[in-house]
Amino acid sequence: MREFTIGRNDAGQRLDRFLSKAMPLLPPALLQKYIRIKRVKCNGARCQRDQRLREGDVLQLYINDEFFEQPREDNLFLTLFQPKLAILYEDENLILVDKRPGMVVHADETEKVNTLINHIQAYLYQKREWNPKWENAFAPALCNRIDRNTGGIVIAAKNAGALRVLTAKIREREITKKYLCVTLGRMTPPQGKLSCFLLKDEAKKLVTVHHRPVPGGKSAVTLYRTLQSRGELSLVEAELLTGRTHQIRASFADAGHPLLGDGKYGRGEANRAYGETRQALYSYFLRFDFPTDAGELEYLRGKEFQVPQIPFVDKYFPQK
Numbered sequence: 001m002r003e004f005t006i007g008r009n010d011a012g013q014r015l016d017r018f019l020s021k022a023m024p025l026l027p028p029a030l031l032q033k034y035i036r037i038k039r040v041k042c043n044g045a046r047c048q049r050d051q052r053l054r055e056g057d058v059l060q061l062y063i064n065d066e067f068f069e070q071p072r073e074d075n076l077f078l079t080l081f082q083p084k085l086a087i088l089y090e091d092e093n094l095i096l097v098d099k100r101p102g103m104v105v106h107a108d109e110t111e112k113v114n115t116l117i118n119h120i121q122a123y124l125y126q127k128r129e130w131n132p133k134w135e136n137a138f139a140p141a142l143c144n145r146i147d148r149n150t151g152g153i154v155i156a157a158k159n160a161g162a163l164r165v166l167t168a169k170i171r172e173r174e175i176t177k178k179y180l181c182v183t184l185g186r187m188t189p190p191q192g193k194l195s196c197f198l199l200k201d202e203a204k205k206l207v208t209v210h211h212r213p214v215p216g217g218k219s220a221v222t223l224y225r226t227l228q229s230r231g232e233l234s235l236v237e238a239e240l241l242t243g244r245t246h247q248i249r250a251s252f253a254d255a256g257h258p259l260l261g262d263g264k265y266g267r268g269e270a271n272r273a274y275g276e277t278r279q280a281l282y283s284y285f286l287r288f289d290f291p292t293d294a295g296e297l298e299y300l301r302g303k304e305f306q307v308p309q310i311p312f313v314d315k316y317f318p319q320k
Contacts, residue, residue, distance in 0.1 A: 002068065006057040015042070016049040019061075026067040027081035039063060066133060074139070075132065076113050077121035085119055088305050093162040093297060094143075094155060095120060096286065098307050101151040101278050105142055117142055120156050129158065143167060144177075147246075149261075152179070152283025152307065165297045169290065170243075176287040179238045179248055180227075182280035182312055183257040184270055186234050190226035194251040195219070198244045206264050207246050209254040220244045222251050228317050232270075233260065235317045249279060260312075280312040 010018055019031055019040065026034075034040050035049045039062040042051070053059075069075060086098040097120065099105065105116040121140050124130040130140055143155040143166040155175075157163035169175050197210040197217035210217055221241040228235040234257070238248050246265070252258055253265035260266065261276030271277070284307040288300040 002061045002063070002065075004059040004061070006053045006055055006059070008055050011053055011055040011057075013053050014049070015040070015047055015051050015053060015059075018053055019059075023061075023063065023067045024071055025069060025075060025078040026063070027079055029081045034063060066131075073107055073112065076107075077118040077125065079113055080118055080122040083119040083122040083126070085123055088153065088307070093159060094157050094166065096305055097154050097156060099146055099151055099154045101149050101282075104148045105145050105154060116154060117156075124158065138163075143170060146283055147279075149278035150281045150283065151310070153177070153286045153305065154283075155286075161296055165295050169288070169294065169297075172292070173241070174289050174291060176285075176289055177240060177283055178285035179240075180282050180284045180310060180313060181236050181238060181248060181252070182260040182316055183234045183236050183252055184232060184260060184267060185257045186229050187224060187226050187236060187255070187257055192224060194222045194224065194255055196251060196254060198247065198250060200245055207244070207250050209250050218242070218244055220247045220251060222248060224252075230317065233316055235313065248281060260316075276312075280316075282307065282310045282312070284310060 004022065016031060016035065019026070020028065023031070032049060035047065038046050040047060041060040042053075043058055044060065066075065066078060071079075086100065087095060088098055089096040097116065099116050103114065103116055104111050107115050117140070120142075121130070124140055132139060138160045141157055141163055143157055143163065146152055146154055155166055157166055197213055198207040198220045199210060199214055199217040200207045219242060223239040223241060225237045226234050227237055236252075240247060249259055249262050249265045253262070258266040260274060260280045261271050262279040263271065263277065266279070285304070287304040288294075288297075288302065290298070290301040294301060
């Protein structure tokens with residue numbers, strides 16, 4: 001419990017407005033709830049959110065200490081009163097989340113609060129499975145990343161042991177991830193392999209494709225399989241044998257069949273014709289292969305997970 005004594009400069013303010021300044025991390029909806037359930041008292045008595053504070057009033061606040069801290073990048077999850085997650089699977093060690101297109105996984109120059117990791121941490125905090133006050137260093141962390149405008153399965157580790165195992169399994173290519181995408185035109189042959197070298201331009205945030213080794217370039221290998229074709233669009237499944245930035249988007253564009261909606265590597269006229277502003281790309285399938293020992297996550301060996309519904313598949317390739 002914390003107490004505030006109202007001084008001359010704070011007198012005359014509404015209670016809720018004063019508290020929002022005193023606790024910038026406390027979501028407004030949660031603040032109103034705490035006032036309603038009497039976790040905020042004024043001079044020992046119940047108070048109303050719109051009552052005016054007077055000099056000498058004493059506020060008693062039965063609210064977690066972390067809400068009194070100053071906002072930082074590592075505690076902004078507290079401001080999310082209702083975390084929004086599409087959870088595919090969860091156990092004591094990890095969560096598999098279907099990230100929706102448009103959400104960033106980590107904070108960047110455009111978004112600090114509404115990130116996937118903040119929603120996951122807020123969810124676990126509100127479930128009382130994790131609290132930064134309980135840990136010296138660990139915080140729930142993402143094991144893989146997906147671009148803002150790409151959707152699909154993201155793995156989050158709930159503890160350090162799971163994070164170590166999953167990071168190693170991803171690095172050793174012991175977790176299979178498959179994507180669905182919509183390409184312009186029909187791949188020839190309809191099933192095959194795309195191999196190239198990708199050179200990343202950090203300043204422009206894009207990659208260039210090369211067909212022989214170049215300084216700084218990294219090899220990129222993608223398996224693909226055409227599932228359906230309708231008119232000028234094809235639904236293609238892609239599997240990454242390497243995990244490079246924009247690998248699928250750049251490789252298919254280089255092959256002459258860019259992804260529908262891709263603003264970096266695609267065709268603007270086609271994107272505008274279909275009204276698409278995000279690349280039609282989804283990480284829809286994941287399997288824990290684990291050909292080697294997985295320690296505490298051994299129980300996941302062979303388990304498969306798949307996103308049940310993908311908007312662009314329903315839109316352009318509906319089931320008959």
